[in-house]
Amino acid sequence: MDIQVAGYGIICAIGNDAQSVLRSLKEGRTGIGPMRYLRSSHKELPVGEVKLSDEEMLQMLGLDEKTVISRTVLMGAVAIRQALEHANIDTQGKRVTVISGTTVGGMDITERFFKQIKDDDTLLPLVEKHDCGSSTREMADLAGLKEAQVCTVSTACSSAVNAIILGSEMLKNNEADVVITGGTEALSLFHLNGFNSLMILDKELCRPFDKSRAGLNLGEGAAFVVLQSQPHSISPQGKRIVIRGYGNRCDAFHQTASSENGEGAFLAMSEALQMAGLQPDDIQYINAHGTGTPNNDASESAAIRRVFGEKIPLVSSTKGFTGHTTSASGAIETVICILALLNDFVPSNYGWKEQDESCITPAPSPLPLLGSAVLCNSFGFGGNDSAVVIGASPNPSKGGEKHQDAETCVLAEAVIDDVEQLGELREFVSAGEARRMSKLMKAATISSLKALREAGIETPDAIITATAFGMLETSEKFLVDMLENGEETLSPTLFMQSTHNTLSSAIAIRTKCHGYNMTYSQGKDSLEWALRDARRLIGTGKAKTVLVGYHDEATPTFQEFFRRMGKPVPQEIYSRSIVLGATKNA
Amino acid sequence: MEQLINDLKSQIKEALNLEELSLEEFDENAPLFGEEGIGLDSIDVLEIIVLLEKNYGIRLANPKDGRAIFQSVRTIAEHVQANRKK
Numbered sequence: 001m002d003i004q005v006a007g008y009g010i011i012c013a014i015g016n017d018a019q020s021v022l023r024s025l026k027e028g029r030t031g032i033g034p035m036r037y038l039r040s041s042h043k044e045l046p047v048g049e050v051k052l053s054d055e056e057m058l059q060m061l062g063l064d065e066k067t068v069i070s071r072t073v074l075m076g077a078v079a080i081r082q083a084l085e086h087a088n089i090d091t092q093g094k095r096v097t098v099i100s101g102t103t104v105g106g107m108d109i110t111e112r113f114f115k116q117i118k119d120d121d122t123l124l125p126l127v128e129k130h131d132c133g134s135s136t137r138e139m140a141d142l143a144g145l146k147e148a149q150v151c152t153v154s155t156a157c158s159s160a161v162n163a164i165i166l167g168s169e170m171l172k173n174n175e176a177d178v179v180i181t182g183g184t185e186a187l188s189l190f191h192l193n194g195f196n197s198l199m200i201l202d203k204e205l206c207r208p209f210d211k212s213r214a215g216l217n218l219g220e221g222a223a224f225v226v227l228q229s230q231p232h233s234i235s236p237q238g239k240r241i242v243i244r245g246y247g248n249r250c251d252a253f254h255q256t257a258s259s260e261n262g263e264g265a266f267l268a269m270s271e272a273l274q275m276a277g278l279q280p281d282d283i284q285y286i287n288a289h290g291t292g293t294p295n296n297d298a299s300e301s302a303a304i305r306r307v308f309g310e311k312i313p314l315v316s317s318t319k320g321f322t323g324h325t326t327s328a329s330g331a332i333e334t335v336i337c338i339l340a341l342l343n344d345f346v347p348s349n350y351g352w353k354e355q356d357e358s359c360i361t362p363a364p365s366p367l368p369l370l371g372s373a374v375l376c377n378s379f380g381f382g383g384n385d386s387a388v389v390i391g392a393s394p395n396p397s398k399g400g401e402k403h404q405d406a407e408t409c410v411l412a413e414a415v416i417d418d419v420e421q422l423g424e425l426r427e428f429v430s431a432g433e434a435r436r437m438s439k440l441m442k443a444a445t446i447s448s449l450k451a452l453r454e455a456g457i458e459t460p461d462a463i464i465t466a467t468a469f470g471m472l473e474t475s476e477k478f479l480v481d482m483l484e485n486g487e488e489t490l491s492p493t494l495f496m497q498s499t500h501n502t503l504s505s506a507i508a509i510r511t512k513c514h515g516y517n518m519t520y521s522q523g524k525d526s527l528e529w530a531l532r533d534a535r536r537l538i539g540t541g542k543a544k545t546v547l548v549g550y551h552d553e554a555t556p557t558f559q560e561f562f563r564r565m566g567k568p569v570p571q572e573i574y575s576r577s578i579v580l581g582a583t584k585n586a
Numbered sequence: 587m588e589q590l591i592n593d594l595k596s597q598i599k600e601a602l603n604l605e606e607l608s609l610e611e612f613d614e615n616a617p618l619f620g621e622e623g624i625g626l627d628s629i630d631v632l633e634i635i636v637l638l639e640k641n642y643g644i645r646l647a648n649p650k651d652g653r654a655i656f657q658s659v660r661t662i663a664e665h666v667q668a669n670r671k672k
Binding site (some may be wrong): 197198199255256257431432435436488489490491492493496 | 602603604605606625628629632633635636639640648649
């Protein structure tokens with residue numbers, strides 16, 4: 001079955017819609033420049049901002065200018081509306097799912113009001129809009145999709161491609177009729193300062209794959225595609241765009257660095273090609289993750305060389321145009337790939353001048369695209385590496401896909417729900433390894449390793465994590481330090497443990513699991529989404545054993561917010577790990 | 587110098603959460619990175635950069651410049667003594 005793209009929407013630094021994005025790419029105009037909207041003291045850092053204020057976006061959405069809504073939500077709602085309008089399909093009576101990739105979620109609002117929320121009860125409702133899941137619900141509602149079910153994927157910078165993978169899998173397994181999927185991420189003080197603490201931001205315009213590259217520029221934006229299994233022409237010439245294949249793997253190497261040989265990226269690209277039924281030389285263009293950091297670009301180049309050998313297709317990173325739009329980047333670049341296929345051109349690698357021996361040679365200026373299959377790479381912290389193959393023609397008929405219909409069973413389970421139990425950690429890890437771990441990381445590590453031990457499994461085939469609020473303790477410490485002491489001398493250790501996928505990737509590193517790795521953050525439904533995914537993987541024979549974890553924590557500040565709202569106070573710590581396997585008769 | 591070395595030891599121990607390393611065992615001449623020394627990594631380098639800026643007003647723009655400075659607590663102390671702003 002082919003997954004058809006029926007429509008798309010995009011908003012980013014180089015344009016507020018697809019036509020203007022296309023024009024900027026063809027004319028070689030970057031959207032990165034001095035900061036205008038983000039209220040940061042780091043004016044020396046160039047950023048790829050969407051050229052609209054929150055008020056202007058509220059107006060576009062027909063809302064009162066004074067409404068307090070996260071910029072992540074505003075951009076997402078704008079892009080979803082565009083995508084729906086472009087697809088022009090009737091969703092009435094259909095099973096519609098909206099999936100979004102994000103990590104920032106409502107953080108831009110939380111950081112703006114955090115100090116005031118402490119003394120002002122009228123601001124308390126903002127607390128419930130902080131988490132990623134609620135931001136997806138809000139933008140689906142704003143886009144007129146109140147009946148749709150929503151899901152949020154949070155695997156840091158690869159979130160949006162993983163959202164597209166999830167949407168495609170749901171259609172293949174007949175769990176939805178129409179899926180609107182992609183990602184959105186607003187610039188926030190939190191992650192700008194976080195990336196700055198890791199010293200990977202360039203004060204000049206970024207230069208992906210260039211010998212002199214010295215880091216990335218952050219950007220923001222949103223992009224969504226409408227997917228369905230019915231054939232759908234997307235251009236006046238009758239062209240179709242299909243998602244032909246995809247791969248999700250884990251580098252399982254380091255929390256913030258990529259391995260030298262790009263193992264995770266290599267595996268993800270190989271899996272995507274295999275699923276698409278294509279050979280490496282069938283790919284005409286690669287939209288690289290290419291952030292501009294010395295480490296990413298060298299590692300990605302190594303992985304591309306491993307997959308494609310001597311015959312490397314045209315490659316470019318478009319982050320010199322858009323900036324690194326983090327969780328949204330995979331969707332923004334998927335839409336750029338679609339624009340390339342529909343308009344027969346290869347975007348240039350803006351900013352590249354000088355060859356680096358450790359890197360591939362990117363496409364220097366817009367070139368014609370002769371062919372019908374492109375690859376889009378998207379990698380994230382913790383080695384959450386994904387790739388998607390997009391084509392302008394359907395897959396050749398493969399004569400019935402393998403469908404094993406295996407049943408799922410629970411092999412083992414472990415729960416940590418009391419901080420007293422965290423002492424068990426030393427059974428599994430050394431003091432040196434434990435020293436950086438937050439409470440939730442400790443709990444998740446213990447419950448995961450206990451469940452795996454009970455199941456007699458060292459390395460599961462896949463790891464899926466569910467978390468409603470993510471790494472609250474480390475995030476709050478970083479946020480409070482930033483708000484109280486300013487945007488200097490912030491802790492990189494806290495930031496690198498703030499993304500939701502920290503848990504899943506840390507467990508992958510520990511268990512040396514290079515397989516499928518996913519993180520869901522959809523409020524109380526998070527675990528259900530994770531279990532559904534695990535059942536799908538086992539049912540379709542893609543994995544035999546899956547470690548599913550549900551991990552959440554609450555800081556005293558967070559608990560106090562809920563107490564003041566008169567709502568059930570979340571538990572200090574809760575971590576449940578389940579090892580799932582296929583039943584023997586499958 | 588000895589006072590500065592002792593200060594740095596406790597600041598590093600606290601910032602990097604080296605709970606099981608006692609200040610007496612913490613040898614100022616031992617290599618901070620790599621297997622045979624204290625065993626710190628690239629993220630620790632970034633934390634030490636933050637610590638030097640916070641406590642001594644020393645700014646280091648590129649972590650790579652730190653390689654020579656961050657060999658041991660003693661080399662850090664020498665750098666601090668020569669460059670401190672507070």
